[in-house]
Amino acid sequence: MSKKTYLQALNEALRQEMERDEKVFIIGEDVGQFGGCFGVTQGLFDTFGEGRVMDTPITESAIVGTAAGAAASGLRPVAELMFVDFIGVSMDQLFNQAAKMRFMFGGKATVPMTLRMPQGAGIGAAAQHSQSLEAWFMHVPGLKVAIPSTPYDAKGMLISAIRDENPVVFLEHKLLYGVDGDVPDESYTVELGKADIKREGTDVTIVATSLMVHTALAAAEKLQADGISAEVVDPRCLQPLDKETILGSVKKTNALVVAHEAVGFAGPGAEIAAMVAEEALDYLDAPIKRVAAPFCPVPFSPPLEQAYIPNEDDIVAAVKSIR
Amino acid sequence: MSPDKKMMVSMYETMNRIRLFETKLQEFFAAGRIPGFVHLYLGEEAVATGACAGLTNQDKITSTHRGHGHLLAKGGDLKLMMAEIFGRKDGYCKGKGGSMHIADFDLGILGANGIVGGGGPLALGAALANKYEKTDAVVICFFGDGASNQGTTQESLNMASAWKLPLVFVNENNGYGISCPQCKSMAVTDIADRAAAYDMPGVVVDGNDVLAVHEAVSEAVKRARKGEGPSLVECKTYRWRGHFEGDACTYRCDEELKEWMAKDPIPRFEEKLVESGVLKKKDLKEIKARIEKEVGEAVEFAEQSPLPEASALMDDVYA
Structure with missing residues (x-):
């Protein structure tokens, strides 16, 4: 075990x-x-x-399709798109081809490919290089969606993704690359579809993903000072989604805030909120609150970009509005 | 390279298998016995047959929405295909795919494809896998004139050439992208001209001459097997039916259709077979009768196969 950055963990x-x-x-x-x-x-x-480390032309459909075709032919490709925003260029190869091949062909195809894509705002990269698009992928049957928040999870989940027999969309946040944490030197796996409680608490559940896990942890510190004990749950994977851990936490705390950087409208939080409302409404003492980006493209200028990205005060305010 | 007698007979059987299979589908679709929609390959039999003759099961193909001919030419099972098109449980894909999504990985069929231009990038991956595993297997990517304009096709031509992948692009130019004639969708007359942009050989052949198709594709396959990279073979042909069954074909005239039907690839091949003494006239009849029987058995198999149970709905979403 040694300190490594999220980027080093992925590399390892x-x-x-x-x-x-x-x-x-x-x-x-x-x-x-x-x-x-x-x-x-x-x-x-x-x-x-x-x-084994292949530079391609700047042709994203060819990258994703080559990965899908090679995976269906017995290899285990790890494809990288430079920014998640470029998936628009190649979406057909991901959602119509890779994701559906197994089902359409009656179970005959196996497509063990991993598609790594950095996402997220915060580096002044503006509207076409800063989005958080996880909701697009979790809506597609056949895809798994991994969205790790820590170096430990990043390494273990990437190894799981590579060994998985399905196409896995692996979403990394640019601002997490430099974050460090304890990472074992040896190989290990973190199960895809298993949430992690990043901080235990009793008064409110904050379900947060990716960079927002860290924001939620900072918010939880502030809330602690005000006498509110927040539990931070990181689903780590949005498809499959570990409902059990989320529901278990909500049943304990009786309150839910969901925080993510994707836009709120039809974002991943909408699914999580709906799931909790369907399965644990009776346990809730208060309405579910969502903290997410506003429904606009990611802006360029730093003050606008900062206004766009949800911060710990937003999470604190959301919690205080129900607790 | 001209095919030997055995291969010529096998090619003749394949062409008739496609013709009779498709004719039967046309009939059943009109009678409302097939769900969804079908895109028939009638009139284009020489392309798939000529291209796939001589391939092994290690060689792969990617196909299109008009894929029945490719699948049959690559050895697809008539019964499993018919049952799939009927939406039955015993079909190739257990009724999950239908006409546009039939695959048989054991035969190297990576699937028909509902997306125009969808197969090119997948063919790149399959060809890369051949190279990666150091085999001499090749991949044929079938695509139409419509697909030739898609970005995915251009990306695939480019990367296949840059990486010298063992890939043969077989273009079936039937003159129309649904209703849009070629002259309205591209400025070139020969799609094969585009090969020059990617520094690969590009040839035009008579797509209704099975031996011409076979010769050109074999040459390209040979080149690919030797590691010399991809080629583009454009086969000029014509679809007798509309884009889909039920298409009124208001965009083309009867004269044009008649002209092309006169170039029917099957009688043209028959003439050559008889002239060269490979088959006698009575052999031709016998082969047709045998295949008619095969198709009949496939229909029977499909009709007797149960419909899938709703409980199978969620199977195979994930591995």
């Missing part, structure tokens, strides 16, 4: 899986010598060579 997962299984390869834009736009694949080209 890739390296260890490539060492373990030679069917695992990396494909994407500038993932080779360049090491990836954010540096996640750094050093892998030098170790494994261009036969």
